[in-house]
Amino acid sequence: MSLVVENITKRFSDFAALNDVSFEAQPGEFLALLGPSGSGKTTLLRLLAGLDRPDTGRIDFDGLDYLTLSARDRRVGMVFQSYALFRHMTVAQNIAFGLNVRASKDRPSKAEIQATVQRLLKLIQLEDLGKRYPSQLSGGQRQRVALARALAINPRILLLDEPFGALDALVRKDLRRWLRRIHDETGVTTLFVTHDQEEALDLADRVVVLKDGQIEQIGKPLELYRHPQSAFVFDFLGTSNQVPASLSDGVADFGGFSAPVVSPKALSGAQTVRFRPFDTHLLREGPGFEAKVLSLLPAGANLRLELQSPTGQVFETQHAHDSEASDLCLNDTVYLRPSKVYAF
Numbered sequence: 001m002s003l004v005v006e007n008i009t010k011r012f013s014d015f016a017a018l019n020d021v022s023f024e025a026q027p028g029e030f031l032a033l034l035g036p037s038g039s040g041k042t043t044l045l046r047l048l049a050g051l052d053r054p055d056t057g058r059i060d061f062d063g064l065d066y067l068t069l070s071a072r073d074r075r076v077g078m079v080f081q082s083y084a085l086f087r088h089m090t091v092a093q094n095i096a097f098g099l100n101v102r103a104s105k106d107r108p109s110k111a112e113i114q115a116t117v118q119r120l121l122k123l124i125q126l127e128d129l130g131k132r133y134p135s136q137l138s139g140g141q142r143q144r145v146a147l148a149r150a151l152a153i154n155p156r157i158l159l160l161d162e163p164f165g166a167l168d169a170l171v172r173k174d175l176r177r178w179l180r181r182i183h184d185e186t187g188v189t190t191l192f193v194t195h196d197q198e199e200a201l202d203l204a205d206r207v208v209v210l211k212d213g214q215i216e217q218i219g220k221p222l223e224l225y226r227h228p229q230s231a232f233v234f235d236f237l238g239t240s241n242q243v244p245a246s247l248s249d250g251v252a253d254f255g256g257f258s259a260p261v262v263s264p265k266a267l268s269g270a271q272t273v274r275f276r277p278f279d280t281h282l283l284r285e286g287p288g289f290e291a292k293v294l295s296l297l298p299a300g301a302n303l304r305l306e307l308q309s310p311t312g313q314v315f316e317t318q319h320a321h322d323s324e325a326s327d328l329c330l331n332d333t334v335y336l337r338p339s340k341v342y343a344f
């Protein structure tokens with residue numbers, strides 16, 4: 001059951017929050033919508049949920065024209081950043097809510113609703129907390145309940161708007177893994193809004209990068225990371241070191257040393273080129289970009305360095321523990337050479 005979004009434009013007065021946006025989600029796919037604040041992520045979710053209408057375009061799900069369906073008939077489950085649980089209801093009542101409010105002809109029996117609640121409590125690993133109130137839960141537990149409530153209506157699509165945005169980094173990481181597991185068990189087509197590139201790359205089957213209401217690029221996480229089509233995508237997906245170079249025939253010349261260029265098109269002449277922290281060598285002697293070691297930080301299997309050039313530019317580099325970086329000290333002078341650079 002695929003989701004088709006075609007040529008969607010949404011204006012607020014004369015400002016286009018979404019401008020001709022098209023993409024598809026495959027049945028059961030987990031898509032991340034990634035973009036900076038104001039890029040149109042929430043606007044897109046609201047259109048899918050039926051909380052707002054686009055000015056132009058088409059939204060279909062499994063052959064159903066969603067724009068002709070009410071929000072309720074779309075059967076979309078939503079989870080927001082703020083815990084939108086009902087405070088006066090227990091966890092179990094919150095989860096049952098979407099089923100209890102159905103018209104009597106569509107409402108499952110009490111026993112069926114209870115069974116669904118039990119199944120979902122088990123799924124979110126809060127089996128013993130059904131009788132508690134939201135105020136008696138941690139932030140992470142509340143978001144798990146919010147997800148169970150969204151799943152209770154057996155949604156065709158699950159829309160998650162920065163669901164872990166208010167939680168601390170460790171809990172976020174934990175819930176991320178957990179969410180992916182739940183997704184794989186339930187197989188619901190899911191759209192997950194985030195402005196955190198690590199979260200998007202870690203979680204999603206494919207990532208839709210939005211900028212100023214338009215799609216910059218869509219792709220699998222590694223594909224986006226390795227083959228960004230624009231400087232925006234490169235900069236947004238990770239640390240970006242930038243230097244001027246002279247390009248010709250796929251080589252960036254820095255005056256005395258050079259590096260191969262990865263580029264979506266053939267470029268020549270003076271350009272700013274970009275490189276990632278781990279695409280670098282540090283040498284004791286030039287040629288290279290001269291810099292002093294500002295900081296040295298062990299980061300898991302790697303060493304992360306900050307280097308500062310005589311003009312004040314700061315570079316970030318990353319190296320294996322047993323590499324040339326391992327015997328450097330603070331304030332040592334090194335010569336930095338990129339092993340490959342990107343140009344757009």
Ligand SMILES: Nc1ncnc2c1ncn2[C@@H]1O[C@H](COP(=O)(O)OP(=O)(O)OP(=O)(O)O)[C@@H](O)[C@H]1O
Pocket residue numbers: 012017035036037038039040041042043044195
């Ligand atoms: N009801 C509205 N009236 C006017 N402008 C709006 C309205 N809703 C959204 N916008 C504008 O549309 C643009 C996109 O907003 P949206 O909330 O979709 O961005 P976002 O990518 O979700 O941002 P964030 O990450 O900050 O939540 C913003 O410039 C916003 O100010």
